[in-house]
Amino acid sequence: MDLEREWTHEEVVTGARQSLLAELGLEDTELADAFLRAPIGPRVRVGGVRSSLARLTVEQLAAAAPDAGLRFGNYLEPSDEITVLLPATVTLQPGVALPVLSPVLLKLAVLAIDVVTRGPAAVAADLRRRKPGGTAEVERRLRETPPRYEGWGVLRQVDVNRAAEPQPPLLTDRKDVFHRIRLACTHAVDRTLLDGLAERNPGFLDYLQCFPVARGLKRKVVAWLGPTNSGKTHHAVLALRDAPTGMYLGPLRLLALEQRDRLVELGRPCSLITGEERDITSDTHSARTVEMTDFSRRFAVAVIDEIQLAFDRDRGWAWVAAYCGVAADTLIVTGPDATEPVIRRLAELCGDQLEVHHRQRQGALKYEGLIDWHHLPPRTAVIGFSRTMVLELKAMFESRGQRVAVIYGGLSPEVRRNEARRFREGEADIVCATDAIGLGLNLPLDRVAFYETDKFDGEINRRLDPAEIMQIAGRAGRGPGATGWVAAFSARDGRRIEAALAEAQQMPPLNVLPAAPTTMHVRAIADLLKLERLVPILEFFRTRLTFPAGTFFPDVQDDVFAAAGLVDTYASSLSVEQRYTLACTPLDLDEHLFRSTFAEWLELLDAEKTVAFPRRMDAAGGLESLEETLKLTTVYRWLALKFPEAFNDGRYVEELRREATEQTQAILRRNWGKQGLTRRECRQCGRALLPSSPYRTCRDCYAGGSE
Structure with a gap:
């Protein structure tokens, strides 16, 4: 050597x-x-x-x-x-x-x-x-x-x-x-134990057999797949219009409302059914949020929009149940191209005849580069990922003389729809929004500009995955032939966006589709194990049940567990089916106001008393107070549909909701840029900094431009 x-x-x-x-x-x-x-x-x-x-x-x-x-x-x-x-x-x-x-x-x-x-x-x-x-x-x-x-x-x-x-x-x-x-x-x-449960109810361990009406049909499944702005939902709605009976299922009330209005414009009367309202104007057609799927009735055509949400951590169970359980001669599903494998797998399990159509985007989607916040063009959506950030962006751009609409998840559907209307009709130059803009709102956008590409998902602060970036970016350039532009405020976010535009979307493995318990599961477990409390019933379902098909896993959301604990404590005299319904109430129990109010309502329900909406809530507070009021009225309306005799304060709730909505809209119409907020920029690159930022440089410059 x-x-x-x-x-x-x-x-x-x-x-x-x-x-x-x-x-x-x-x-x-x-x-x-x-x-x-x-x-x-x-x-x-x-x-x-x-x-x-x-x-x-x-x-x-x-x-x-x-x-x-x-x-x-x-x-x-x-x-x-x-x-x-x-x-x-x-x-x-x-x-x-x-x-x-x-x-x-x-x-x-x-x-x-x-x-x-x-x-x-x-x-x-x-x-x-x-x-x-x-x-x-x-x-x-x-x-x-x-x-x-x-x-x-x-x-x-x-x-x-x-x-x-x-x-x-x-x-x-x-x-x-x-x-x-x-x-x-x-x-x-x-x-x-499971053999005993299956012996009592043959459908207990076979998730597909939880939907006997659908299993009695030989369904034809038509999948319209493609990126945003490819006309997928348009084809589905036309099929609904021409069908003697039909049902549309979407992820948001706004989307259900939009498709209901489209069907009405096309000459087909259509009802609107969501978790908090029933506007029945047709016996044959309805537009619903996916959690309100009707499994008992046979339809000529049913549409499940945004099938990729079957993989959603919080609500995926509803799309899985809808696909497996809708009794329709023709079932139409829409989603991105990457969902084809899971659709084929579900069609095989359900014995469906499958027909797949791939659509191309009607206009190109291109990365524009970094955008100058001093000269933001009209018809632009600026994306942030928190209520605070969106409102600060509104103030920042209004301080430069632009008119701004805002859209984020904390706003009621009525307010979001009104803000979208303001933008469509030219009352606002730009819209500042969270990822709530990614579903259910068709806006005349030329470009989508990401202020950041990180979000807090309820557990950790993480970077957006490519599919999430594409879902939001795809809002740009709506309409045949229109080019959609996607921009960033920092080089780091720009690199992520370019990578997402170039990358083929991927879906999780086929064995991770969540299946939530039905009331049949809850009752069967309670009877066999002699359990009275709901929490151990749900725990048994989630941890000790297995579905043999290899595609579904038993899933009970943490929010449902938290609500079940309150229901067991404050409404123990109700049947296990009623308590399971209450545990599925859509509310955030991490908020003290909602948790304490829900507990009070449960006690009244348990005592067979009527539940009045709290008079301490009003429509004269600030924006945050108004949002809380509107969220609580949404919960009350949801419960009123499930327990109408107890939750019968509907007239007052509707009046309060109307007033709170008007107050919220008035606040959002104000020019927040006149409130003396200091306009601040990164001392290195000139990127806009939010007024509340404690730093003198942007995150990208601080990190040296690295990922």
């Missing part, structure tokens, strides 16, 4: 490997060639070459006999011994055996030379014939002193196989072996 020059890490490791092969007399062998060709990464160390050779030798044995189940355990350098793991079984009962891994100690030098001399297949065959030591002792112990675990008497092989996942225990680790046996017994108890 030339000591005068500096050797690379790869050369040093290669030299150590060659020295080891020479020491063992293995040069010019297939094993040596494979060892020298093995990748040398930065984490490979010279001192680890013996361990690397040990692992490679066992891997060659496993490759020569793939059915043998041989695995590498570890290598002990002081004794030069390899631990090879051989598959074995411990018989627990007649016909029931626990898979285990039996360790065998072998000298590296002896094993490597044997593999080179006789070949890996012959050595692997000898290892397979070895009788694992230790299994007889465990079996004798189980025969003489059977475990007293609950479920031991009903243990089956399927229970043991589940307990052995993801890797069987080591036979020498007796503590883990008996832990797996106990776990198998727990699975046996669960299986016995």
Whole structure:
């Protein structure tokens, strides 16, 4: 070796490997060639070459006999011994055996030379014939002193196989072996309970059988897939118009209202049914939010809009239930191209005839680059990801003389619709919005400008994924042939946007579709387990139920669990079905006002008293107070549809809601830029800084432009 020059890490490791092969007399062998060709990464160390050779030798044995189940355990350098793991079984009962891994100690030098001399297949065959030591002792112990675990008497092989996942225990680790046996017994108890539930109700473990009307049909499913502004929903609505009976299902009240109005304009009377209202104007057609799906009635045509929301963490269960449960001769679904695999999988499970159409965007969507906040063009949407940010953006742009509309999730649907109208009719030059703009609002936008591409999702502050960026960016350039421009205020966000525009959208794996419990599940669990409280019923469903189809997983939202705890405490006399309905009430229990008010309403409902809306709420407060009032009226209206006799203060609630809406709209129409807010810019790049920012530079400059 030339000591005068500096050797690379790869050369040093290669030299150590060659020295080891020479020491063992293995040069010019297939094993040596494979060892020298093995990748040398930065984490490979010279001192680890013996361990690397040990692992490679066992891997060659496993490759020569793939059915043998041989695995590498570890290598002990002081004794030069390899631990090879051989598959074995411990018989627990007649016909029931626990898979285990039996360790065998072998000298590296002896094993490597044997593999080179006789070949890996012959050595692997000898290892397979070895009788694992230790299994007889465990079996004798189980025969003489059977475990007293609950479920031991009903243990089956399927229970043991589940307990052995993801890797069987080591036979020498007796503590883990008996832990797996106990776990198998727990699975046996669960299986016995679930078998009992399924015996009482054959649809209990088969999620698809929860929807008998749909299962009685041979449905035709038509999927209109493509990006935003590709005309997917337009085709679906035309099919609804021409059908004798039909139902539209969308993610937002605003979207349901928009499609109801479109159908009416096309000459088809249509009802509007959401969680808080029922405007019945037609017996044949309805536009609904997806949670209000009618599973009991057969329709000629049904439309499920935005099917990609089946993967949504909070509401995905509603899209899954809608697809599986809608009884329609023709079911139309819309979504991005990336949803095709999951649609095909669901169609296969449901026995549907599937027809897929791909649509192209009607106009190009292009990245415009960084935008100057001093000269923001009209017909632009500026995107932030919090109520505070949107309102500060409004003030910032109004201070420069622009008229601004605002849209964010905390606003009531009526206010959001009015703000969208102001923008459409030219009363506002730009709109500042959260990602609430991504669904349900068609606005005449030339461009979408991202003030940032990070959002707080309720748990962590994270970057937007490409699908989220595309959903929002796609609002730009609506209409045939119109180019939509997407811009950023910082170089970092610009890079993320460019990457999203160039990247094909991906959907999560097909085995992660959430399935929420039905009232049938809740009642069956309560009856069999003799449970009165709702929380343990929901806990059993979420943690101990499995759907065999491999596509659905039992899902109960944390918000539902939190509400169930309150319902169990304050409305314990109600039936379990009624309590489950109450637990699904759409409200934020993290807010003290909503939590305390909900508890008061539950107590009154439990006492069979009428529930009046609190008179302490008024329509004369500030914007935040008005938003709270409107949210609480939404909750009251939702409950009034479920428990009309108790929640009968509807006249007062509607009047209060009207007043609060008018006050909110008046506040948002004001020019916030005249309130003396200081206009601030990044001292390095000139990017606009929000008035509340405590920093003198923007985030991008502070980070040096890095991701």
